[in-house]
Amino acid sequence: MVATFEPKTDYKVVGTRPIRHDGYDKVTGRAIYGGDMKLPGLIWGVMVRSPHAHATIKSIDTSAAEAMKGVFSVITGADMPKAPSKLVDLGEGNVNFKWASNKLMADTKVLYRGHPVAAVAAVDRYVAEEAARKVVVEYDVLPAITNVVDALKPDAPILLDDLVGDDLGEDVTNTNMAAHVRHEFGDVEGAMASATHTIEREYNMQMVHQGYIEPHNATALWDEEDRIKVWTSTQGSFPARTQIAGILQVDVSRVKVTPLEIGGGFGGKIPVYFEPIAALLSKKSQRPVKMVMERTAVFETTGPTPGARMIVKLGADSNGKLTAATADIWFEAGANPGAFIGPAAQCVYAPYEIPNTRIDGWDVLVNKPKVAPYRAPGSPQVAFAMESAVDELCEQAGWDSLQFRIDNASKEGTRRGDGVLFSKIGMQEVLEATKQTDHWNSPIGDAPEGKVRGRGIANGYWFNIGLKSSANLSVNSDGTVQLTEGSTDIGGSRTSMAMHVAEVLGLDAHDVRPVVGDTESVGFTDVTGGSRTTYATGYACWQAANNLVDVLKQRVAILWDVKAEDVDFKDGVFISNAESAKTISFKELAGKLEDLGGPANSTGAVDLESAGDGFGTHIADVEIDLATGKTDVIRYTAIQDVGTAIHPSYVEGQLQGGSVQGIGWALNEEYFMHEDGRMANSSFLDYRMPTSLDLPPIDTVLVEVPNPLHPYGVRGVGETPICPPIPAIANAINDATGKRLYSTPMNAGSIVESLK
Amino acid sequence: MTTNSPSKVHITTTINGQQHELLVPGYMSLLDTLRELIGLTGTKEGCLDGNCGACTVSVDGRIVDSCLVLGAEVDGKEVDTVEGMASPDGLHPLQQAFLEEAALQCGICTPGFLVAAKGLLDNEPSPSEDRIRHWLAGNLCRCTGYDKIVRAVQKASS
Numbered sequence: 001m002v003a004t005f006e007p008k009t010d011y012k013v014v015g016t017r018p019i020r021h022d023g024y025d026k027v028t029g030r031a032i033y034g035g036d037m038k039l040p041g042l043i044w045g046v047m048v049r050s051p052h053a054h055a056t057i058k059s060i061d062t063s064a065a066e067a068m069k070g071v072f073s074v075i076t077g078a079d080m081p082k083a084p085s086k087l088v089d090l091g092e093g094n095v096n097f098k099w100a101s102n103k104l105m106a107d108t109k110v111l112y113r114g115h116p117v118a119a120v121a122a123v124d125r126y127v128a129e130e131a132a133r134k135v136v137v138e139y140d141v142l143p144a145i146t147n148v149v150d151a152l153k154p155d156a157p158i159l160l161d162d163l164v165g166d167d168l169g170e171d172v173t174n175t176n177m178a179a180h181v182r183h184e185f186g187d188v189e190g191a192m193a194s195a196t197h198t199i200e201r202e203y204n205m206q207m208v209h210q211g212y213i214e215p216h217n218a219t220a221l222w223d224e225e226d227r228i229k230v231w232t233s234t235q236g237s238f239p240a241r242t243q244i245a246g247i248l249q250v251d252v253s254r255v256k257v258t259p260l261e262i263g264g265g266f267g268g269k270i271p272v273y274f275e276p277i278a279a280l281l282s283k284k285s286q287r288p289v290k291m292v293m294e295r296t297a298v299f300e301t302t303g304p305t306p307g308a309r310m311i312v313k314l315g316a317d318s319n320g321k322l323t324a325a326t327a328d329i330w331f332e333a334g335a336n337p338g339a340f341i342g343p344a345a346q347c348v349y350a351p352y353e354i355p356n357t358r359i360d361g362w363d364v365l366v367n368k369p370k371v372a373p374y375r376a377p378g379s380p381q382v383a384f385a386m387e388s389a390v391d392e393l394c395e396q397a398g399w400d401s402l403q404f405r406i407d408n409a410s411k412e413g414t415r416r417g418d419g420v421l422f423s424k425i426g427m428q429e430v431l432e433a434t435k436q437t438d439h440w441n442s443p444i445g446d447a448p449e450g451k452v453r454g455r456g457i458a459n460g461y462w463f464n465i466g467l468k469s470s471a472n473l474s475v476n477s478d479g480t481v482q483l484t485e486g487s488t489d490i491g492g493s494r495t496s497m498a499m500h501v502a503e504v505l506g507l508d509a510h511d512v513r514p515v516v517g518d519t520e521s522v523g524f525t526d527v528t529g530g531s532r533t534t535y536a537t538g539y540a541c542w543q544a545a546n547n548l549v550d551v552l553k554q555r556v557a558i559l560w561d562v563k564a565e566d567v568d569f570k571d572g573v574f575i576s577n578a579e580s581a582k583t584i585s586f587k588e589l590a591g592k593l594e595d596l597g598g599p600a601n602s603t604g605a606v607d608l609e610s611a612g613d614g615f616g617t618h619i620a621d622v623e624i625d626l627a628t629g630k631t632d633v634i635r636y637t638a639i640q641d642v643g644t645a646i647h648p649s650y651v652e653g654q655l656q657g658g659s660v661q662g663i664g665w666a667l668n669e670e671y672f673m674h675e676d677g678r679m680a681n682s683s684f685l686d687y688r689m690p691t692s693l694d695l696p697p698i699d700t701v702l703v704e705v706p707n708p709l710h711p712y713g714v715r716g717v718g719e720t721p722i723c724p725p726i727p728a729i730a731n732a733i734n735d736a737t738g739k740r741l742y743s744t745p746m747n748a749g750s751i752v753e754s755l756k
Numbered sequence: 757m758t759t760n761s762p763s764k765v766h767i768t769t770t771i772n773g774q775q776h777e778l779l780v781p782g783y784m785s786l787l788d789t790l791r792e793l794i795g796l797t798g799t800k801e802g803c804l805d806g807n808c809g810a811c812t813v814s815v816d817g818r819i820v821d822s823c824l825v826l827g828a829e830v831d832g833k834e835v836d837t838v839e840g841m842a843s844p845d846g847l848h849p850l851q852q853a854f855l856e857e858a859a860l861q862c863g864i865c866t867p868g869f870l871v872a873a874k875g876l877l878d879n880e881p882s883p884s885e886d887r888i889r890h891w892l893a894g895n896l897c898r899c900t901g902y903d904k905i906v907r908a909v910q911k912a913s914s
Contacts, residue, residue, distance in 0.1 A: 019855045026863035027851040029798015029838035033864060036797035124792075126783065211898045213802045213810050214864040263800070263864025264898050295803040491861035491899060649858035653900055657861065660901030684807035684896060692902040693893040 002610065007644075007706035007713055012571075013502045014712050017649045018509040020495040026261075033261040034217035034233030035292050042219070043072055045274070045281045045291040046128035048118035048135045049301070050110035053146075053367040053677020054157065055139035057108055060118060064134040070123040071131045073284035075277070077107045077117065081249040088246060090239045090270055091467050091526040093373050097246040099336035103370050104247065104277060110139070111159055111335035112369050113678050114300035121281040121289045144367040144677030148309050148330040151176040151364045159335060159365045178337030179363040183345055183418045186356030191324035195315025199393045202311045203385040204743040206670035207304040207332060210374045211661070211689050214263020215298050220278035221288040228255045228279045233262040235269045235488055236527035241519050247276040258518040259488040266661070267373030268303040270527050299682035304671060305374035306331035306339045307366075310385040312348075320399050322408045324356040325349055327417075329382065331363060334370035339363040342418075343463075344378035347723070348386055349417040351427055351459035351615060352408045357417050367677045373529060375658060376462040376719035380665065380726055384744065387458035387727030392740060401731070402440070402457055405617070406431045426641025426705035426715075427459070427615040433703045434617045439637040444621050453623045453634070454736025460616045460723025464716035465530035466608025466709075469537035470523025471544045473501065475552075475600040479587030481505065483544075484517040486525025487537040491657075491718075492650040493528065499646050500538045503712070504545035505586055506572020523605055531716025534646055535707075536608050542711045544604030552589060555596040559584070612707035612715045616640035618659060618724035622732040629751035631667055631733065637699040638724070643707040643715025655721045656698040662725025664690045670745045767831035771796070772840030780827035786820075787811045789827030790837060798838040798867050802896070809895030812868035813837045819875040821894075838867035841874065849912040850874055859908035861899035869895050873909045881914045 025031040062074040083097035106115045118135045122128035145151045145159065156176055165172040167180045192198060218232040228250065234240040237257040245252040262269060274291040281289040293302070308331050315324035327348050331339035341361030349357055371377075394401040409427045416422065434440055434457065447453040471485040485497050498512035505512075525537060549569050556574045557564040566577040574589060576582035593600055621635040638655040645651040668688045672680045681687045706713025726744060734740040739754040764779045771794060780789055787804075790796045790813070799822055802810030806821040813822045814836040841848040850873050853859070860866045869892065876883055876891045883891065888909045889902070897905060 017858070020858070022863075023855045023860070024847075026860055026866055027838075027847065027854050027870060028842055029796070029867045031863060032797070033800070035801055036791075038795075125788075126781070212862070212864075213808055213896055213898055214800070214862070215802070261864075262862060263802075264862040266898070292801065295805065295808075492858070647858075649904070650861070653858055653861055653904060656901035656903045657899045658901075661898070683805055684803050685805070689896060689898065690901075691893040691896065692889040692906060695889075695902055697906070698901045698903045 002709065004708040005711050005713065011503060013499045013509050014644065014646050015648065017647060018495060020492045021498060021514055022489065022494055031261045033214060033263050034231065035214065037219040037231045037260060037290060039219065039288040041287045042290055043121050043123055043285060043287050044125040044128045045119055045121045045278050045289045046125065046132045047116040048120065048132045049297065050106065050113060050115045050117055052110055052139055052141050053113040053144040054142040055110050056142065057106060057110065057117060058138040058140055061136040062118060065120055065131040068131045068134060070127040072121045072287060073281050074118060074120050075280050075284065077105050079280055080105050083247055083249060088242060091465065091530055093270065093338060093340065093377065095243055100243060101247045103336060104273060112301065112367055114297050119277050119281055121285050145176065146366055146368065146673050146675065146677055148332055148364040148366065151366050159367065176365040177362055178333060178365060179341065181341055181345065181361045182359065184358040185415060185419065188324050188326060188356045188358045191356035192313065192315045195323050196318045197316045197393060197397045198314065199389055199396065200311065200313040201389055201392065201742060203388065205308045205381055205384060206744060207307040207368060208665050208669045208671065209299055209303045209687065210266040210268035212264030212266060212268060215293040215295060216273050216302055217292045218274035218278045219288055219290040220275060220282050222279050222283035226254060230255065230275050230279065231258045231260055232275055233269060234259055235262065235265045235490065235529050237488060237519050238486065238524050239270060239527050240272050240275060243272045244275050244279065248279060256518060256520050259516055262488055262490050265490055266375045267377060267529055270529055271372050273302055295684065296682045299687060300679055301369050303372050303374065304369055305377060306333065306371045306381065308381040310382065312385045312389045314389050314393050316393060320404055320407055322352055322354045325354045326358045327382065329361040331378065332366045332368060332371065333363050334366060334368045336365065336370050337363055339371055340378035344382045346416060346418050346463050347379035347461050348382035350461035351410055353410050353414045359417050375661060375722040379460065379462055379723045380662060383458065383460050383723040384726040384730065388730050391731045402431065402435060405459060422613060424708055425613050425615060426703055429705050430615050430617050430639050430641050430703050433701055434619065434639045437619065437637055437639065437701060439619045439635060439699065447623055450627060451623050451625050452736040453621065454732045454734065455619065455621050456728045456731025456735055457617060457619050458724040458727035458731060460720050462531060462614045462719035462723065464535065464611035464614050465532045466536050466611040467526040467532055468607045469525045469540040471537065471540040471604040472522055473544045473548050473602045475590050475593060477591055477593065479590040480511045480513060481507065483512050483514040483541065484522045485514060485537055485541060486517055486522045487533045488528045489516055490528050491653065492647065493533045496534045496646045496650065497537055497541045500541040501545040504542060504549065507586065531614060531718045532611060535611055535710055535714045535716050536606060538646065538714055539608060539710055540604035540606045543606060544602050547602035547604060548600065551600050551602055555593060555600065556584060556589060558596050559592065610709060612643060612709050614641065614716055614720040616720045616724055618728045620725065620728040620732045622729060622736055624733065624736050624751060626755065629748035631751065633663055633696055635696055637701065638721055639701040639703060640717065640720055641703045641705045641715060642717045643710065644704055644713035645702050646712065646714060648702060651702060651717050652700045654718045655700045658718065658721025659698050659725050660690050660695060662722045663729065666726040666729040666744060666746055668745050668747055765828040767828055769830045770834045772836055782828055784827045786813065786822040786825040786827050786830055790822060796837055796839050800864050800867055809868045809872065810865050812871045812895060814871055814875055819872050838870050841870060848874065850877065850909065853908040853912040857904050857908035857911060859900065859904040865895060865897045869897065869905055877913055883913060885910065
């Protein structure tokens with residue numbers, strides 16, 4: 001039985017905007033991020049990487065590197081423990097240790113450019129880099145596969161000889177197709193045949209990168225007791241521990257992960273890249289080894305989100321109601337399986353109620369980096385296809401696209417494309433709020449000479465996840481509370497956790513001091529990802545705070561010589577039910593605990609199956625230079641059901657940041673690949689992410705439909721906002737120029753091309 | 757500047773008002789000089805090719821990407837980093853405004869933005885929003901979408 005909660009409004013801490021606890025360290029430069037780690041005797045590790053995207057390794061000669069002064073150790077694929085093929089759930093995506101190990105260090109074949117083939121540890125970074133250049137590797141170069149169409153051709157070169165693909169439950173071999181899934185409900189063919197309006201279009205998208213500013217890093221020490229200590233920037237210290245232990249084939253308790261401050265992740269810092277390698281180098285060197293990734297390798301070997309080929313077909317009746325939909329989705333997995341076709345299927349139709357639907361999804365290997373989660377993995381792709389198709393259908397039939405979205409909006413009881421039935425959701429409320437915004441009700445204004453303007457809207461969706469979280473509390477004698485929680489803090493979540501506790505205990509947010517624990521100081525906690533952190537870890541903090549109240553009631557009972565059941569707690573004050581005049585504040589009690597049984601501690605631990613779905617709608621105004629094709633976003637508003645905003649500033653920040661990542665994806669960002677599988681634009685100069693100059697202010701509207709599954713009504717907010725921007729901009733471009741683009745990026749070149 | 761070994765350069769430089777005498781390897785960037793030799797890790801590494809601005813510091817009042825400057829080049833110069841912004845009286849107004857406006861999420865780009873924004877406000881106390889956006893275009897932030905950063909700089913300007 002899942003607990004549900006009635007909505008409340010009379011909060012004292014929830015909904016306020018306290019300064020984040022870790023803020024002072026972060027604006028003074030004192031905060032220690034992964035790359036800042038220093039230890040006595042620290043040495044540096046550097047990877048030797050393949051220049052080819054697909055090749056057989058003929059030989060590796062490390063002797064010259066090993067002979068260099070200042071070099072401590074060199075490892076190759078031969079030093080990697082043989083990890084078994086075993087699938088483990090990491091919360092947002094799975095990991096198979098065999099492939100995860102192979103991704104970190106090639107065995108007999110390299111499968112993507114930059115694939116590590118050896119690693120060197122030396123006295124400093126400069127010596128290590130020089131030694132890495134002395135490792136000689138001979139390759140037999142193979143043809144590279146860079147797109148899903150080529151990958152599935154009958155004569156395509158095969159990436160993984162031992163891959164057994166799953167084609168609707170049937171095993172297939174000698175294939176680059178890891179999986180083919182299908183979800184089908186109703187009479188799709190019949191409904192499509194009787195629809196009065198239909199549209200069918202193909203959409204294509206290139207891979208894009210999460211683009212976090214902090215490169216991957218890790219420091220590891222494999223000590224004489226065979227304990228592996230790791231300090232790293234990670235989105236989950238426990239999932240990192242799971243991966244490290246699985247790849248190194250040791251028990252999880254042998255690995256201690258201390259999460260340092262993390263400089264962005266967006267899903268890309270859930271997988272480990274350096275940690276097991278640094279550990280192996282440390283074992284051989286008997287010293288702590290630190291590795292920091294160069295930016296080119298960040299682009300070439302980590303992250304990206306799948307490139308996609310998608311065909312969407314929609315059918316509607318004469319009243320403007322959607323009756324049928326089909327989606328065929330091919331996603332690039334990179335060099336081993338796992339391309340988020342599951343989430344894509346969950347998300348594609350979610351904003352709509354459609355009685356008859358089919359989804360087919362294919363997980364396809366290509367000679368590109370193995371994809372990693374990126375903010376609502378799989379959802380922005382299908383949003384681009386679905387929301388573009390919806391607009392084009394409306395255009396053909398002469399329907400208002402916002403009204404069409406309202407008339408067809410999903411609601412409580414609507415069946416999602418994968419069969420799940422929605423509980424209380426806020427899609428309709430978000431669309432109604434969109435209709436009321438100043439942006440929607442303001443004219444777009446006249447474009448200057450030589451330019452045109454257009455407006456577009458689009459919906460977005462992420463299902464959000466719950467999973468496992470832990471928190472510990474202890475009371476200080478001055479009436480403050482120490483909070484240790486397990487979620488690595490990527491954007492101010494520590495403060496939201498402290499606010500959960502403060503609300504229960506009637507304290508100020510700053511009277512709760514939050515710390516992110518390591519894997520030996522707090523209970524198991526899943527990734528900071530899936531938009532689960534404030535929801536699930538916040539829930540654990542709320543639970544710990546309530547448990548602390550119970551502990552303290554016992555102490556008050558000792559003090560007053562009454563039964564604990566006769567002690568009430570409200571607004572930070574304990575009240576006696578037996579003698580109503582008696583009260584003692586939380587702070588006063590804290591000072592007396594020494595004589596009332598000593599330390600007062602509590603814990604919270606949750607494993608939440610469901611989380612409450614997140615819906616958003618964005619409005620984008622663009623101005624396009626007809627001569628150059630340059631597109632400027634001139635006004636932008638993100639509207640989203642956020643449940644209850646614990647700290648509204650950081651909720652707004654999630655909406656703004658997600659919107660801008662989506663804008664970059666829409667207009668500029670792509671993995672531009674040579675035919676041989678080399679990325680042509682692997683720097684921040686050429687992989688052009690939005691700058692402050694490229695953007696207008698990003699306005700936000702927080703619609704609060706409290707989530708009944710969380711004590712304060714929290715709904716995950718982080719991922720939904722990256723989904724609407726790409727189609728909203730596609731729809732705006734079409735509105736401005738009358739030309740619809742079916743591929744990303746919708747850059748200046750493709751706009752000029754469309755106007756010819 | 758005197759060379760007293762084939763690979764190391766003897767320099768005297770003022771960092772955040774404090775004079776330092778250093779032997780810097782000739783190949784070492786100012787970024788690594790600050791982080792590895794002095795231990796000032798507030799200046800961050802993001803790309804090592806001058807395109808992200810995370811390593812922004814001020815040299816004689818001019819903002820630079822410290823990954824593109826050699827440590828040996830700051831001989832006789834004044835270097836200011838994020839660690840030098842606060843005073844015993846408290847945070848610099850920009851630091852305070854970044855906290856109040858929630859202008860950081862992960863915070864890795866924050867030192868670079870603070871040093872860059874200080875470089876603007878030291879010379880132009882009341883810049884327009886356009887001017888702020890133009891000035892900060894050399895600093896990448898992937899978390900915030902810049903909205904709250906621009907507002908924080910506006911708040912800290914007079």
